[in-house]
Each structure stands twice: as structure tokens, then as C-alpha cells.
Amino acid sequence: MSNDHDHHEQSIWEKYIFSVDHKVIGMQYLFTGMLMALIGGFFVYVFRMQLAFPGAEVLGWGIVNSAEYNALVTNHGSIMIFWVAMPVLIAAFGNFLIPLMIGCDDMVFPRLNRLSYQIFLISALVLIASFFVQGGGFGGAWTAYPPLSANANYNLTPWGSILWLVAVALEFVAFLMGGINFITTLMNSRAPGMKMYDIPIVVWMIVLASILFMASVGPLIAGAIMLLLDQTMSIGFFDPAKGGDPVLWQHLFWFFGHPEVYVVLLPAMGIVAEVMTTFSRKKLFAYKTVLNTAIATGILSFFVWAHHQFVSGIDPRMANIFTVTTVIISIPIAEMCFVYIATLYKGSIEFTTAMLFALAFLVEFLLGGVTGIFLGASGSDIYFHDTYFVLAHFHYTFVPIAIISVFAAIYYWYPKMFGRLMNETLGKIHFWGTVISFNIIFIPLFILGASGQHRRIYNYENFPQLATDGMQNLRVVATMGLIAMLVSQIPFLYNFVTSWKKGKIAGNNPWKANTLEWVATSPAPHGNFKELPTCYRGPYEYGKMEGRKDDYWPQNEES
Amino acid sequence: MNFLIEQASSFAADIDGLIIIIAVLAGFWFFVAEFVLFYFIFKYSRKNQAQSEYITGEEPELVKWVHWPHIAVLVCDIVIIFFAVKVWYNVKQDFPQPDETIRVVGYQWSWKFVHPGADKQLGTEDDIEMIDELHLKVNTTYHFKLESEDVMHSFSIPVFRLKQDAVPGRVITGWFKPIKTGQYDIQCAEMCGIGHGIMGSQLYVESEEDHNKWIQSVNGQGETLSQVQ
Numbered sequence A: 001m002s003n004d005h006d007h008h009e010q011s012i013w014e015k016y017i018f019s020v021d022h023k024v025i026g027m028q029y030l031f032t033g034m035l036m037a038l039i040g041g042f043f044v045y046v047f048r049m050q051l052a053f054p055g056a057e058v059l060g061w062g063i064v065n066s067a068e069y070n071a072l073v074t075n076h077g078s079i080m081i082f083w084v085a086m087p088v089l090i091a092a093f094g095n096f097l098i099p100l101m102i103g104c105d106d107m108v109f110p111r112l113n114r115l116s117y118q119i120f121l122i123s124a125l126v127l128i129a130s131f132f133v134q135g136g137g138f139g140g141a142w143t144a145y146p147p148l149s150a151n152a153n154y155n156l157t158p159w160g161s162i163l164w165l166v167a168v169a170l171e172f173v174a175f176l177m178g179g180i181n182f183i184t185t186l187m188n189s190r191a192p193g194m195k196m197y198d199i200p201i202v203v204w205m206i207v208l209a210s211i212l213f214m215a216s217v218g219p220l221i222a223g224a225i226m227l228l229l230d231q232t233m234s235i236g237f238f239d240p241a242k243g244g245d246p247v248l249w250q251h252l253f254w255f256f257g258h259p260e261v262y263v264v265l266l267p268a269m270g271i272v273a274e275v276m277t278t279f280s281r282k283k284l285f286a287y288k289t290v291l292n293t294a295i296a297t298g299i300l301s302f303f304v305w306a307h308h309q310f311v312s313g314i315d316p317r318m319a320n321i322f323t324v325t326t327v328i329i330s331i332p333i334a335e336m337c338f339v340y341i342a343t344l345y346k347g348s349i350e351f352t353t354a355m356l357f358a359l360a361f362l363v364e365f366l367l368g369g370v371t372g373i374f375l376g377a378s379g380s381d382i383y384f385h386d387t388y389f390v391l392a393h394f395h396y397t398f399v400p401i402a403i404i405s406v407f408a409a410i411y412y413w414y415p416k417m418f419g420r421l422m423n424e425t426l427g428k429i430h431f432w433g434t435v436i437s438f439n440i441i442f443i444p445l446f447i448l449g450a451s452g453q454h455r456r457i458y459n460y461e462n463f464p465q466l467a468t469d470g471m472q473n474l475r476v477v478a479t480m481g482l483i484a485m486l487v488s489q490i491p492f493l494y495n496f497v498t499s500w501k502k503g504k505i506a507g508n509n510p511w512k513a514n515t516l517e518w519v520a521t522s523p524a525p526h527g528n529f530k531e532l533p534t535c536y537r538g539p540y541e542y543g544k545m546e547g548r549k550d551d552y553w554p555q556n557e558e559s
Numbered sequence B: 001m002n003f004l005i006e007q008a009s010s011f012a013a014d015i016d017g018l019i020i021i022i023a024v025l026a027g028f029w030f031f032v033a034e035f036v037l038f039y040f041i042f043k044y045s046r047k048n049q050a051q052s053e054y055i056t057g058e059e060p061e062l063v064k065w066v067h068w069p070h071i072a073v074l075v076c077d078i079v080i081i082f083f084a085v086k087v088w089y090n091v092k093q094d095f096p097q098p099d100e101t102i103r104v105v106g107y108q109w110s111w112k113f114v115h116p117g118a119d120k121q122l123g124t125e126d127d128i129e130m131i132d133e134l135h136l137k138v139n140t141t142y143h144f145k146l147e148s149e150d151v152m153h154s155f156s157i158p159v160f161r162l163k164q165d166a167v168p169g170r171v172i173t174g175w176f177k178p179i180k181t182g183q184y185d186i187q188c189a190e191m192c193g194i195g196h197g198i199m200g201s202q203l204y205v206e207s208e209e210d211h212n213k214w215i216q217s218v219n220g221q222g223e224t225l226s227q228v229q
């Protein structure tokens, strides 16, 4: 990590395409994630139109048949989790923020970092290719349960299902490399004086998430290879006719799949902590509690996976154990929410767009959190499993995580990324449009789920109890909400692009924040700091402090 | 609770009861948390509070505001776990003696139901095999033997609050007791391929009299697939 690479002139090629600079790699992940979000957003537009107006031609797509419908829902889910939430929350912000916030010049392994992005890019291209092969894209749901996913006679997508699996496996490899980098960098490259409890929460959260990811993904990589062998050579790991067991996949998948929820939740909570403390001018309430609850949640998340499988044919006695662990996880999560709310106490809140998004994260995530209890409790999950209630529940967690907190982060760190501020008026239009329409989409889906509407059905006409006018109206409302939400992204995209050249010049520390990234010039140059900073205190020294005129105290300022 | 659909099995009311308990407890925390959150947002806006205080969150008189709710959440969790396990035990672990047993077989993309017929014995001559049609007698305890011929399916009857995945290579036993006559939907709740969206069946819960009439009408004989369709 010496400064040997920061003083020569770089070609555009070197600077933007094959860069080893953590900020450029972070941007590459951010832009790739945003492009993939457009694809995932287009997919949901198409299949929600089909649900609202079954059989009608969808503008920009045409008639949606059932195979296409399945491929659209499957890949919407896969894209939003693996190619949007993970790259943006962990890779983009992890890469961009970790070296800046701990006050060093780059990642410990910059070349590994570049390789990680390149493999990620390949994985995205493989996934996109899977839509265009013979038989079409994979449609067996993002959970890819065998035997359906394992056998082309069942799924009828001989190439789509293989490419989908290869893409997911490559994506895992990319994130393993990124994770190694994040953990090592935090351990070795902190600014002199930065002790454990001086590390900004968002950095902790991204690194904890990387540890969770690395600890949980192993079994699924093994599972993915087994599934690939089943698909291509009919080995039969998951085929009962050959002595295999299809439920084994579900264990491997959810052993990863549940920690994955926290892999994306923790960075989002970290972002919200940074934004909330800055704009309420308050020290984070009980820093150590936040850290401890995050660690507790991470550990507990390894013991809850079978709550996805209560009715999947596991021994029914097991369900009792997993109900206990799952419901208990509400304790650290509730505590974390309480502490975040308490952070606002006696603050002085400024409603910037970033702050609005951070607050909306809490407001919406609370609903996602409490509705999870209906599903974690085995008895009620019998009814709710695989209904729209589940779908609405996890969108009330994932949309705050992958969309709302990400917008908070973009509005907050944009000045550090590009040296200019985003427009606040457009930001507020974007905020209200996004958050209101989000609720218009998913409140009706809770009601539909509670009325027994099951998932992944391209047309409810075959189910008389679900084909009532009342339920169809709710489907139309949800689709209208979706269109409003998609349209609300136009002011954001416009703002994002135009502020780049025309936004107000930000200066180094536009929000009067404490953490070290605000010491670097905006945008931060290659090598980050003119002179590497030293850290003298924790990241959240905000408020009326004795002997200080300012209500903040940057980490690098000598006392 | 007309939020949810009708209750047509003996355990549907138990499951709905659990849902209500959770709704009350979780709903309480949800509204308290949202109320405090919004209260703080307005109370401590820059307009109302020009300068913030320096609070670490480790002051004992403040920590108690997080600590006590945290213990109260634990108590709620224990109540929820207790009722969840109780309901689960009744539905999925403790099967009452059956009056009759049926076979349910999922395959791409239909349900096949084998009814025991007039002799109430499965695996005999007079079994009645139906595609996408299940006939049950009200107030009768049934066991079902659930199988799949190809991929995962999930046998779901919303009015019964019943759901169980069908796993190829296994026979999974479950039970239910219909308590209300009528015609209801049977779903497949697990993604099972391109026909998943059409994999629905109809359930007819009949009075004893009607049920016997139905058995008569199919002649008490094992039906072949072609006759059924």
C-alpha cells in the first residue's frame, strides 16, 4: 500500500477500465448495479402488467406467456439480490468508503479487487446471455429448487438454467475476493490512532457482512457445483430416483440464503447510521450496542435457515427449534431499531434528501421486521408460506435495504464521488415519489397474501377464489404503484447525470461531518489524501461539547 | 377476521388465532416504535431544536429506555413461540385417528386424488381416482398421503390453512378435518415449471348424503383417467 502508484499520468484506459483504484472499482460496481437495476425494474414492470391486465399486450414486450412470466419473476429476484443489492451495498460502497473512511490510500490487494469486478462483470454478462439462448431464461424461481432446476425435461430451459447457475456461482466468486480485501484492509490499513470503537459503523457493517457472506456461501457453492453436475451429467445428487435428495439443496441454499438477508441489511444499517448522525448532529446512541447487536444478529442468522422450509418435508419437530431461533432474532434487530430511534433524541434534524431516505428506511423497515414474525412462527407460516404475504414482507425489508438506503448513500456521498452536490428539489420529488408509491405497491400485496394468493402465478383466472373483482382491483393498484415508482426514478437519473457537471461545488466537507472521507478533497484523487490522516477520536462526536464552538469534531482534528 | 378467508377445517381457527396474537403483539411494538420515531422527527427538527445535545447513549437513565423495551420484546417473543409451537404441534405433529385416508399425487401440472370409495379402504377395487377434483365428507377426519411424481409441488388449501410440500421420492402424511361444506380452491404453492400457474384443483366438501351420492354417481368403481376427464 505504498504510494508508488499515485504520481504518474494515467491513460483513460488505465484510469477507468482497468483501474486498480478502489474508488474507480467502487464506481464500476455502482454503475453496473444501477444498469442491472434498470433490467430488474423492466422485468417487474412487464410481469406486473400481466398480473393487472392478464393476457393483454404489454407495451415494450408484447403478450407474456407463462414460460416468459416465470423467467421474468425468477430473474427479477436474482438480479435485484445478486446483481443490485450485493454489488451496490457491499462492493460499491465497501470499495469506495472503506479506504477513505479508515484513512488509507487504497485496498490492501488492489489487483484482486480489480479481478473481483471483472469476474462480477462476466457473471452479469452470462446472466444476460441466459435470456437469449434456446428455450429462454431460467424460470424455476430464484431459489432454484431441484428437481425442477436440475432437469431440462422438467424446466424446459436446457441452457437458461445452466447459464443462470454459472452466473450465480461466478458472482459468488467475485464477492469472495472482495470480502477478503475488505476484511484485510480494515485489519491492516487503519489510520494511526483509529481504535476498534473509532471505526465508522458503516465500515464495521460492510466488513461484518463480508464475514457473514464468506462463512455462509461455502455450502451453496458446493451445492451449485452439485446442481451443475446434475444439470449437465445427470449425476443425481438431488434426484431421488438415483438415491439423491432434493431437500438437501434447500438446506444448502437457505443456509446461505438467510444470512444473505443480513449480508445486505447490515451495510444498509451502516449507511443509515452515518447519514442519521450527520443530519441530526447527534452521536450514535450506544455505539457498542449497535456493534454487539449486529454481531449477535450475524451469529444467530446461521441458526434460522429452516424457517424457509417448515412445510418442505423436513421433520416437523425441527420446525419448533427453528421457530425459537427465528423469533429470538427479533431481539437484537428490535434493539438495533430502538437505538437508531434513540439517536434522534435531542438532535437537531435537518431534512436533506439523504436524511429523508435514511428516516424512511427506519419507517418502512419496521413494517418489514414485524411482519417477519408471522412467518418465523411455524404455526402461522403454514398459511402464509409462499403467499404474497411473504413477498410483501421481504420487499418491506429489501426495498428499504437495497433501494431506500442506497439512495440515502448516493445523495450523501455524491459530493465525495464527483465533487458536486445533487439538486435538493429534484431529490425531494424523487424521495416522495419513491416512498409513497412503494407503499401503494406493497400494502395491497399484504392483503392479497392474507387472502390466500400464492406466488409465481401468471394468471389467477384458474383459481375461482382468487379471481374476484376485489382482488383484481388490488392487483391493478399495486401495478399502478409500481409504474409510479418507476417514473419517480426519472428525476433521480436526471439529477444524477446533470449534477455531475452542473451541481453546486461541494468542497471537502459539505455536511460538516466527522469521518475521515471528508478530509480528502472532493472528488478524492488517486491515492486519496495529500497527507494520510491520523485519528484522534470516535466518528460521531456531534452536539454541544464543552469548550467547542462547533457542534462537530472531525476524527482527524488534533485536540 | 374477514381479512383472511373462511375457515373450513378444524384447525383453521387455531391458526387464525395465532395470527391474531402475533398481530396484536407485533402490531403493538410496530405502532409504539413508529409513534416514537415520528414524534422525535417532529420534536427535534432543526426548526424546533436549533442545537443538538451531546449524548453517548451510555447514560444509565437513558439506557433504561432501550433496556426495558428490549426485555418486554423478549416476553412477547416467548408468548409467540409458545402459541406457535402449540398450533404447529396440533397441525403437523399430533395426528388424530383417521376416519378415512386419501392419496394425493402431484405431477406437472395436476393433482391426482385417490379417494377410498364406499368401503373407506385405500388400495381396494372401489378406489376413486380423480384428476383436479377432491371430494371430502364434512366433519370427517382424513389422513392424506402426499407424493410427487416429478418436481416439488406444494399441496395448499387456503380455506383449511393447510400447506405441505410434495417431495419426489417421499410419501408425506398429514391430516385435516373439513368442518364446512362448499366448493374451494386447491393450489400448488411451489414453483413447478411452466404450468405452475394452471395447477389448480377444486375441493368439494359435501354432507354425508351428498358425498354418498357422489360415490354412487361414479358408480363405486375405480375410475380410469379417461372416464374422469
Ligand SMILES: [Cu+2]
Pocket (backbone or CB within 6 Å): A257, A258, A261, A304, A305, A307, A308
Ligand atoms: Cu430466512
Ligand SMILES: [Cu+2]
Pocket (backbone or CB within 6 Å): B153, B154, B188, B189, B190, B191, B192, B193, B195, B196, B197, B199
Ligand atoms: Cu406448482
